[in-house]
Amino acid sequence: AQSVTQPDIHITVSEGASLELRCNYSYGATPYLFWYVQSPGQGLQLLLKYFSGDTLVQGIKGFEAEFKRSQSSFNLRKPSVHWSDAAEYFCAVGARQAGTALIFGKGTTLSVSS
Amino acid sequence: NAGVTQTPKFRVLKTGQSMTLLCAQDMNHEYMYWYRQDPGMGLRLIHYSVGEGTTAKGEVPDGYNVSRLKKQNFLLGLESAAPSQTSVYFCATRRLAGAQETQYFGPGTRLLVL
Numbered sequence: 620a621q622s623v624t625q626p627d628i629h630i631t632v633s634e635g636a637s638l639e640l641r642c643n644y645s646y647g648a649t650p651y652l653f654w655y656v657q658s659p660g661q662g663l664q665l666l667l668k669y670f671s672g673d674t675l676v677q678g679i680k681g682f683e684a685e686f687k688r689s690q691s692s693f694n695l696r697k698p699s700v701h702w703s704d705a706a707e708y709f710c711a712v713g714a715r716q717a718g719t720a721l722i723f724g725k726g727t728t729l730s731v732s733s
Numbered sequence: 734n735a736g737v738t739q740t741p742k743f744r745v746l747k748t749g750q751s752m753t754l755l756c757a758q759d760m761n762h763e764y765m766y767w768y769r770q771d772p773g774m775g776l777r778l779i780h781y782s783v784g785e786g787t788t789a790k791g792e793v794p795d796g797y798n799v800s801r802l803k804k805q806n807f808l809l810g811l812e813s814a815a816p817s818q819t820s821v822y823f824c825a826t827r828r829l830a831g832a833q834e835t836q837y838f839g840p841g842t843r844l845l846v847l
Contacts, residue, residue, distance in 0.1 A: 663776075
């Protein structure tokens with residue numbers, strides 16, 4: 620079955636420290652991969668996406684993610700976290716076939732301490 | 734260019750009442766989706782549409798109906814609301830264009846069923 624797992628429900632990071640959010644997926648073929656961020660009471664904003672090619676993708680707000688096929692992972696990283704990064708982060712996978720919807724993980728809530 | 738809009742933004746219903754949520758897009762995307770978001774559950778697909786006049790069930794379709802009479806609009810209906818349908822509802826559209834594949838989200842509708 621297709622699924623996305625975000626093992627960490629909640630993470631707290633000190634401001635200025637590095638961040639890594641984990642995402643593992645189970646999929647029949649190479650999927651499209653996405654990371655979205657959601658601030659409280661807001662909609663979802665696309666941070667970055669992977670379709671093919673370079674397995675290290677750069678996104679907005681200084682985020683990057685690395686696709687590792689052998690580990691079925693697409694972890695999100697940021698070298699230095701800012702207080703404004705506190706939000707909920709969702710990893711999602713999508714098929715290359717027309718019409719299929721994204722499958723989302725349950726999310727990781729990031730808190731930033733000063 | 735408004736992107737994806739949702740109406741209403743917030744609604745309170747009594748058990749048994751009916752309502753329709755409207756999703757409108759001005760990007761001429763073929764694919765549209767309705768998700769619900771609940772704490773700790775991520776986003777779950779309710780129904781989706783791959784084009785005008787077509788709809789299909791997603792992961793959690795029970796208690797909901799949809800219609801896509803016009804390409805730009807995707808309606809989600811609750812015929813008899815239940816407290817279990819208290820949630821935040823997100824509409825999304827998708828453009829399939831190879832490497833430009835992206836899913837766009839609306840701002841959400843918060844629904845409280847008493």
